[in-house]
Amino acid sequence: MPPVSRVPISEASALRYCRVALDVPLAGPFDYASAEPVEAGDRVLVPFGRRRLIGVVIQIDIEPTLPPEQIRPIERVLRDLGPLLPKWLALAEFAAGYYQRPVGEVMLPALPVPLRRVSSYEGKRAGQQGPVERLKKRRVSQSQPEVGTPLADSLTLTSQQQHAADQIMAASGFAAFLLFGVTGSGKTQVYLTVAQAVLARGGRVLFLVPEINLTPQFAQALLQKLGSVVTHDEVAILHSRLADGERLDAWLRAHEGQARIVLGTRLAIFVSMPAIDLIVVDEEHDPSYKQQEGLRYSARDLAVWRARQENAPVILGSATPSLESWHKAERGDYQRLTLTERASAAALPTVQLIDTRRLELNKGLAPQLIDAIGLALSQARQALVYLNRRGYAPVLHCNSCGWVSQCDHCTAFSVVHRAGGHRMRLHCHHCGAQRVAPASCPSCGDPDLQPMGRGTQRLEEHLAQLFPQARIARIDADSTRRKGSAQDLFEQVHAGEVDILVGTQMVSKGHDFGNLGVVGVVNADAMLFSQDFRAPERLFAQLLQVAGRAGRDGKSGLVMIQTGYPEQPLYQALKRHDYEGFARSLMLEREAAGLPPFAFQALLTAEATQLPDALGFLEAARATALAWLQAHQLNEVVTLYDAVPLRVVRVAKICRAQLLIEASSRAALHRLLRGWLISLGSRHGTGGLRWQLEVDPLEI
Ligand SMILES: Nc1ncnc2c1ncn2[C@@H]1O[C@H](COP(=O)(O)OP(=O)(O)OP(=O)(O)O)[C@@H](O)[C@H]1O
Numbered sequence: 001m002p003p004v005s006r007v008p009i010s011e012a013s014a015l016r017y018c019r020v021a022l023d024v025p026l027a028g029p030f031d032y033a034s035a036e037p038v039e040a041g042d043r044v045l046v047p048f049g050r051r052r053l054i055g056v057v058i059q060i061d062i063e064p065t066l067p068p069e070q071i072r073p074i075e076r077v078l079r080d081l082g083p084l085l086p087k088w089l090a091l092a093e094f095a096a097g098y099y100q101r102p103v104g105e106v107m108l109p110a111l112p113v114p115l116r117r118v119s120s121y122e123g124k125r126a127g128q129q130g131p132v133e134r135l136k137k138r139r140v141s142q143s144q145p146e147v148g149t150p151l152a153d154s155l156t157l158t159s160q161q162q163h164a165a166d167q168i169m170a171a172s173g174f175a176a177f178l179l180f181g182v183t184g185s186g187k188t189q190v191y192l193t194v195a196q197a198v199l200a201r202g203g204r205v206l207f208l209v210p211e212i213n214l215t216p217q218f219a220q221a222l223l224q225k226l227g228s229v230v231t232h233d234e235v236a237i238l239h240s241r242l243a244d245g246e247r248l249d250a251w252l253r254a255h256e257g258q259a260r261i262v263l264g265t266r267l268a269i270f271v272s273m274p275a276i277d278l279i280v281v282d283e284e285h286d287p288s289y290k291q292q293e294g295l296r297y298s299a300r301d302l303a304v305w306r307a308r309q310e311n312a313p314v315i316l317g318s319a320t321p322s323l324e325s326w327h328k329a330e331r332g333d334y335q336r337l338t339l340t341e342r343a344s345a346a347a348l349p350t351v352q353l354i355d356t357r358r359l360e361l362n363k364g365l366a367p368q369l370i371d372a373i374g375l376a377l378s379q380a381r382q383a384l385v386y387l388n389r390r391g392y393a394p395v396l397h398c399n400s401c402g403w404v405s406q407c408d409h410c411t412a413f414s415v416v417h418r419a420g421g422h423r424m425r426l427h428c429h430h431c432g433a434q435r436v437a438p439a440s441c442p443s444c445g446d447p448d449l450q451p452m453g454r455g456t457q458r459l460e461e462h463l464a465q466l467f468p469q470a471r472i473a474r475i476d477a478d479s480t481r482r483k484g485s486a487q488d489l490f491e492q493v494h495a496g497e498v499d500i501l502v503g504t505q506m507v508s509k510g511h512d513f514g515n516l517g518v519v520g521v522v523n524a525d526a527m528l529f530s531q532d533f534r535a536p537e538r539l540f541a542q543l544l545q546v547a548g549r550a551g552r553d554g555k556s557g558l559v560m561i562q563t564g565y566p567e568q569p570l571y572q573a574l575k576r577h578d579y580e581g582f583a584r585s586l587m588l589e590r591e592a593a594g595l596p597p598f599a600f601q602a603l604l605t606a607e608a609t610q611l612p613d614a615l616g617f618l619e620a621a622r623a624t625a626l627a628w629l630q631a632h633q634l635n636e637v638v639t640l641y642d643a644v645p646l647r648v649v650r651v652a653k654i655c656r657a658q659l660l661i662e663a664s665s666r667a668a669l670h671r672l673l674r675g676w677l678i679s680l681g682s683r684h685g686t687g688g689l690r691w692q693l694e695v696d697p698l699e700i
Pocket residue numbers: 155156157158161181182183184185186187188189318319343344345509510511512548549552
């Protein structure tokens with residue numbers, strides 16, 4: 001361990017004071033003293049309580065807020081990396097302010113682990129070097145990077161694609177575009193055409209995709225189209241499944257400017273780049289752009305902020321834009337570009353609603369769907385059956401006494417999963433607890449326990465019985481846990497080694513299947529009557545997206561949706577591929593009800609071992625907020641709802657409750673949040689109570 005530099009008080013006048021952001025759940029930032037000059041953006045190793053932490057200097061030459069003798073000195077300035085750029089610091093400061101988190105909890109998690117872990121800089125392995133030098137040594141010893149092979153790019157843009165690309169390329173400085181293009185309209189080609197122009201003049205591009213599994217497809221398309229303007233080495237890929245070293249490598253290449261294309265999932269929005277000349281957010285409506293823990297940011301919204309900061313254009317692309325973005329386009333904040341036709345001379349698929357009320361289903365499948373799948377297979381085409389529920393069956397049930405499988409730790413059913421050798425297991429999808437399914441009913445002893453309902457595993461089994469000759473692949477979170485397994489499965493589908501694909505929404509996002517003739521949707525109704533006001537928007541998007549996988553090759557595509565409510569406007573709009581009409585009706589409802597995008601929300605969630613503690617905390621918080629609103633004459637502008645338990649109230653033995661805050665003015669909402677948070681105290685309160693604030697929550 002390097003000696004701790006204890007600076008004698010007599011020399012205190014030679015000290016400078018600075019403010020350091022640390023990843024601790026306290027307001028911060030924290031004052032430190034330094035004998036050597038530091039700059040904003042420097043990473044430093046500092047003592048904190050009894051621990052030592054790596055932090056980021058965010059302000060220098062400050063007037064300390066504590067008496068000098070209480071201020072501890074910085075132990076070491078980490079000089080293996082130049083200071084983080086002012087623009088990057090500003091992005092983190094903005095996110096911290098907007099999402100109401102201490103800046104250190106934004107900055108440090110945004111850095112690759114080795115750059116913020118004390119042990120990377122100490123101990124035997126670290127020697128004198130830090131992780132950056134170690135990585136660079138490794139890089140030199142590896143073979144030279146291969147140069148991208150420019151492939152002939154034979155596609156001629158359709159006139160709609162060309163028009164959209166021209167509009168974007170004509171933009172100077174910041175401009176936000178909503179690229180609204182039907183499924184298969186070739187939005188990717190528009191992004192790539194604009195990116196090509198940017199890269200050809202030496203610029204840099206940040207591409208965001210919603211799913212890790214889409215990065216290989218995208219990276220390939222990038223190199224194919226852009227191989228003449230960038231090399232392999234100039235593309236950096238960032239997502240959460242990379243090993244620490246890989247992530248550091250990609251991050252550094254972006255930070256140091258070597259990478260000119262950064263392609264990644266939501267976390268890539270926090271990448272450090274010397275400049276960005278174009279940002280693309282593909283499938284901008286996708287909920288996975290919203291981080292659901294820690295700093296609950298929206299990468300899509302930060303992308304727009306960042307484009308403004310960089311004075312660059314941003315493209316938000318989707319066949320089913322979020323109502324937030326659609327609203328901004330309607331108001332003219334975003335420029336809307338529309339692609340109404342599929343690119344490759346393919347028509348949009350025919351959507352049929354199968355009324356299951358008058359049907360006898362065979363293993364949950366309508367005879368028409370079974371026939372359609374059979375026909376597709378006989379024509380050597382593929383079929384996809386979509387069921388957004390993983391596992392074998394949602395619950396195990398006793399016919400004699402009515403016992404159902406429940407998680408011991410959560411107020412939720414435990415889901416039946418089939419392990420190898422057909423053994424049943426029970427998994428809780430909330431807390432992750434797993435156990436072997438009981439052989440007989442724990443309540444009455446009846447050995448005849450039945451799985452009830454259907455998940456993707458069971459659907460896969462049924463399809464195998466109905467189509468014994470077919471090669472069936474299941475793609476869901478369970479079948480793709482192993483790194484690379486999703487990519488392998490998708491490659492098998494593309495290579496034609498799969499006849500029937502069974503999957504959850506993982507299969508619906510953005511995949512360009514070449515030979516998919518039929519898409520069947522089962523059990524979509526489950527989401528039709530959800531409490532969440534965003535449920536119809538989300539269901540429509542999911543179904544339109546999955547429907548859009550069919551018939552992309554120019555041959556016919558057929559989509560069959562099994563429903564007990566075919567007359568529902570959502571299904572009727574789907575049948576017409578009518579995003580615009582459906583969005584219009586949802587928008588009217590939202591406006592009448594004063595819901596987003598016509599209002600702004602925040603959600604305060606509390607967790608405690610006893611529900612009354614969580615509710616009590618929220619009620620006290622509510623009273624404080626009400627008083628504050630009254631004092632600031634904002635009680636007309638901001639509404640505080642009652643504190644209520646969450647739908648799944650107990651998870652892993654912890655009870656959860658929430659308090660919804662809604663405002664007609666974003667500024668008023670943020671004023672309240674700033675004034676209020678201080679009064680709530682530490683996020684880890686006493687008696688195991690924890691709270692969490694989310695700005696712009698997606699799920700309520
Ligand atoms: N100008 C073009 N001429 C011929 N084929 C094209 C053209 N542009 C795109 N394509 C092809 O059309 C298919 C769909 O393109 P792409 O995947 O970009 O659609 P998309 O708009 O992203 O759709 P989705 O929203 O459904 O993901 C791809 O196979 C692509 O190669």
